[in-house]
Amino acid sequence: MARNTATVTRKVVALTLAVCVDLSLFYVAGLVATHSVFGHFAHLWVHAALRCSALTAVTLLALGDLNPLLIRVIASHSLLPAVFETGTKALYHEETQCGFSADARCWLMCAGASLAGALFWEITVPDADDAAAGKEKKQKARVLFVRVLRLYSPEYLLLLGGLVMLTLAVLCQMFIPFYTGRVIDILGTQYQPNEFVSALLFMGLYSLGSSLSAGCRGGLLLCAISAFTCRIKVKLFGALTKQEIGFFETIKTGEITSRLSKDTTLMGRAVCLNVNVLLRTFIKTLGMISLMMNLSWKLTFLVLMETPITGLIQNIYDTHYQRLSLAVQDSMAQANEVVNEVVSSIQVVRSFNTEKHEARRYDDRLMDTHVLKTRQNTVRAVYLLARRLTGLGMQVVMLYYGRLFIQSGQMTTGNLVSFILYQSDLGDNIRTLTYIFGDMLNSVGAAGKVFEYLDRKPLVSMEGKLKPEKLTGHVIFRDLNFAYPTCPNKTVLQDFSLELKSGQMTALVGTSGKGKSTCVSLLERFYEQQDGEILLDNEPLKSYDHRFLHKKIAVVSQEPVLFSGSIRDNIAYGLAECSLDEIQEAARKANAHDFIMKLEKSYDTEVGEGGGHLSKSQKQQIAIARALVRQPQVLILDEITSSLDMTSENKIQQALASCPNQTLLVIAHKLKTIERADQIVVIDDGRVQEQGTHQELMDMKGGYYKLREGNSPQ
């Protein structure tokens, strides 16, 4: 706080000092000028340079630094009288005495003009100084914007059509106020039917042309936007599904769906529509200014003085509004997250009777959004008030001068009416021009988030190319060290080494949370180990082609996951060509065929969302069939017996025994089911504690023996 006060004081002192020095120099310059013996203009320019140097020195001394805005203000303020005088002399052979006499009005005019100019520059013209963080952000936004435009390339034809229509619409629209003024003039003076009819005819033609072109423009641009959004959504979805599993654990589902649904739409719509609005407004503004100049250049300059003030208000508003918009977006994503979580776990919510608690949680999140939205609306209300007041003030001034000009014969009543019509539109256009930059940055913000995901390289690479014709399924885990990306400090596997011999059954056992499923996740390449390597047939796992690997290594996990669709679709999931015979064969092995045939549409029965129409053991059997139909070389069964009855379990065991060349990795808590395994590996705290056959381990009376004893009721 104290620091802020000191800074403000220093700035006020600097300003006062600069004004005093400058006024003294300006006054002295005026006095000397009147008695000058050498050329007026040389004198004027020398003084301009002197003032410029003095102001720079004073500001540097007081502030210790000069930013680009200050340099611009100082330079334009010091040089304006000299430039103005020289220009007037060169163009009109006149002298205005603005720079020659020590006139305070001249000083005020120059100060106002240089401030307005610098302000306008600051708002509209980008600064090349990348050092400032804000500027860097804008620079980045521009790069993103150009990138979005490039992505529009397949729709360029539609966009071009839209732009042509847009130009036509704007040009036609611009002439309507002009003819309105003309009609008033014709009616106000001596009525001439021919002129009246022709003015009306032109007005009608221009209105028709403008409406038709505007309609076509809208249609073409909306088509382009729709095609673009679809393309980006598919692209983003593709990029997302390629990310490693750790990515989905760190990013919330709500955030991902929000990027996919909202940001892609915002990016497509806003960028394209912004370009449309920008061009339309730009063409219109230029046309209007030239028509207004034609009607009265003095009044036009007066009206344009409103621009820097509007720009400043707009700039302040944009900064606040954007910040609040981002906060609202985030807060809405958090509220959606609660809904996603509750809907997907509704059974848990019901059984723990936490409906009210969840509703409160949702309410809390919505309240955050509400507070932010209220703030956003307040900012908008204040902005609208400031904008209206400025506009109103300018209209009063314009009407006052308009009346004077009509009285002095410089314009007609019709001219003034046309001028007023243009002016009301011009104000809006200039506001739009300034606002559109803020809005572009906003929409580009959404594009930035989409690109962030599009450009993200998955941490677990999928670029392996190896697809050997023969695979034996010999797996080696060598000196693995692994921690999950979400808990990088908690080592789950430590110096973990294990060999899965080809065609043999290996069982991983151990108490909960010791790292058994983690081995499976690493074998599936869901994560990348920090140290060590996993070899499949003596080749690093990562060098295998992604599709090939997941056809050759299949997993049936603890929680079977099915997708909505038929049973047949679910069993053949991910396989381009898979006959019904193969599907039935796999279903028979998984002991699923009998129950499937009893269903009304047998293999074409819909399983419902997440397999909701089936029981847990039926889902598990289909998941097993899905793994078996691929005829994998390495089959992993992660605790599948928990949801199977004894008959199914026995049948599946038999079926698996009929594939003698398959490497089988089984994780089991029911130790009875793995007694016949070729090797049993006990895992404790991420290491192999002991390994051997059932009998060997029982004889050792170690960890396995204890587990077995604890397991004995089974």
Ligand SMILES: Nc1ncnc2c1ncn2[C@@H]1O[C@H](COP(=O)(O)OP(=O)(O)OP(=O)(O)O)[C@@H](O)[C@H]1O
């Ligand atoms: N996605 C994850 N992110 C962070 N930590 C995890 C993740 N999955 C598992 N863990 C942690 O890693 C450790 C080992 O988990 P893992 O699932 O491999 O154990 P497990 O032996 O298979 O247990 P269970 O028999 O209960 O399935 C546990 O402490 C667990 O909390």
